[in-house]
Amino acid sequence: MSVSLIGASLVRRALRIRQRQFSSLASGAAQPENASSRILEEDVKKFEEDGAVVLRKAIPSSWVEQLRVAADNNMKNPGPLCDEHVKPGEPGRFHDDQFLWLRHNTMRSFIFESPVGEIAKGMMRGKLARLFYDQLLVKEPGTRTTTPWHNDHSYWQLSGDQVISVWLALDPVPESSCVQYVKGSHKWRLLHRIASFSGDEDRYKSDMTDSLPDIPNIDEKLDELTLLKWDMEPGDCLIHHSFAVHGAPGIGEASGRRRGYATRWVGESVKFDPRPGTMHYVWLKAGIDAALQPGESMDSHLFPHVC
Known part of the structure; x- marks a missing residue:
């Protein structure tokens, strides 16, 4: 089956999943866990000031254990948007896949039933939290391949602050291998x-992206910048803008x-903005279309509107 057919099949399945999910919520079945005790006003203010x-x-650890098993299963059976960022002959493995929630019951349950949606809504000060997509990294x-300096918004077909x-x-995750934020x-x-990230420069090629500035050389400016990074334990979450x-x-x-395991979220003020060069066109090639x-x-x- 072609990648585009696989992607179209995943989207049709998403429609069925959404119907079933909303039906079960309406009938009083699994409800998202309350996240109010996990978010403090000081955390929201720090996020708004620092960006992360x-x-x-x-x-909770019960979700972490389930997601570990699902993550390993996904590495053995990746989806149509999987990218392996380590080049042949180089050591290690840097696995990257998207839209796992369409294929894995564990990820789907986590998104709709765990505290993650409420956490996202609270950190955005939103009226709602809508899942954009999920991603396993x-x-x-022994993997020498780095994650290059970037921001996510440049890749995403979105406009808005939430x-x-x-x-x-x-x-x-020791601080030495943690994601670092400016x-x-x-x-x-x-x-x-x-x-x-894998060096496939044709992946996002467009006239518009050629006209945009390069990301500043962060490594040359480290004396002028402050980096945020942390030691982390399973169950800890990085929240970033x-x-x-x-x-x-x-x-x-x-x-x-x-x-x-990263989940990406948008609030009620965000609009669809399919600028040339964004991931929208990569998704379309895989048959994954938001129809917006x-x-x-x-x-x-x-x-989907989660909470």
Whole structure:
């Protein structure tokens, strides 16, 4: 089956899943866990000021254990948007896949029944939280490949400020291999030229992206900038704004694997903005279409309203 047919099949399945999910919620079945005790006003203010914050023990261990199993299953059976960022002949593995919730019951249950949606809504000060997509990012020990400096908003077909990620640690993450954020960089509101982490430069190629500025050379400016990074335990979550500039180092041979499960969220003010060069066109090639027009709200079968 072609990639486009696989993608179209996933979208049709998403429609059926959404119908069943809403029916079960209406009947009093599984309800999202309350996240009020996991979010403090000081965390929201710090996020708004710095662009990134860590929430400790935000997700119960029972969810972490289930997601670990599902993550390993996905690595053996990836989806049509999977990308492996380590080049042939280089050590380690950097696995990256998207829209796992369409294929894995565990991810789907986590999104609709765990505290993650309420956490996202609270951190955005939103009236609602809508899932944009989910993503599994795994670096195995000995992986030298870095995550280059970038911000997410440059890749995403979105306009608006209520756009965040919740990056859940499934393994212990030492500060030395944690995602690093440039403090306050979300205030730059930078749209930069984008590139594939695996070096496939045709992936996002367009005339418009060629006209955008490059991301600033963060490594040359470290004396002028403050980096945010943390030691993390399973269940801890990084919350970051879509405009926050971030990157991550490789993983040492002696380090454990780093499995991160990221869910991306939008609030009620966000609009669909399919700028040339964004992931929208990569998704379309895989048959994954939100069926939205430019400027419309993100109300789509592909982006379910979770809470």
